[in-house]
Structures are given as structure tokens and as C-alpha cells.
Amino acid sequence: MARFMIERRFAERVDLDKATAGQIARINNEEGIKWIFSFLSADKLKTYCLYEAPNAEAIRVAAKRLNIPADTIIEVGGELRPEMFA
DSSP states (O other): OEEEEEEEEOSSOOOOOHHHHHHHHHHHHHHTOEEEEEEEOTTSSEEEEEEEESOHHHHHHHHHHHTOOOOEEEEEOOOOOGGGGO
């Protein structure tokens, strides 16, 4: 599966709980996508999420079902790490 980085901009601070995370996992599973991890901005108004998905549209559909933003979706390729060049 391809990997995608998603930027989400929220109107209010993000406050994720176990129930909401469970709902996200259920809908992602139904749409055939996998949430790998996310970074939360210091002001808690943005997230940067790494997902595996068959395509960007599957991410858009899941976001719409969850009523959460998916402002920017970028397909990303291989990883680069500093130790690879040491």
C-alpha cells in the first residue's frame, strides 16, 4: 500500500480520547486504510498524520465519514534517515 502524509487543521484544539480513537480505527478499517502515527502541533490545532492507503480518495472518504478535516494529502515515498548517510 502507498503511504500518505495528511495535514489536518482544526477549528478547536484536538482532544482525542479512547472512544474517538476506536471510532477512527473502525472507519479506517472499513475504508481499507491504516493510521500509522500522528504529530500534534504545539497549539493542538493541527495534526500531521502518516497513513497507509490504497489511494488518497480512501483517506478523503474516511475523513468525511468521521467529520474531520483532511486539508492536505501528499503521497510520500521512501524514508530518509541521517544514519543512512553516516
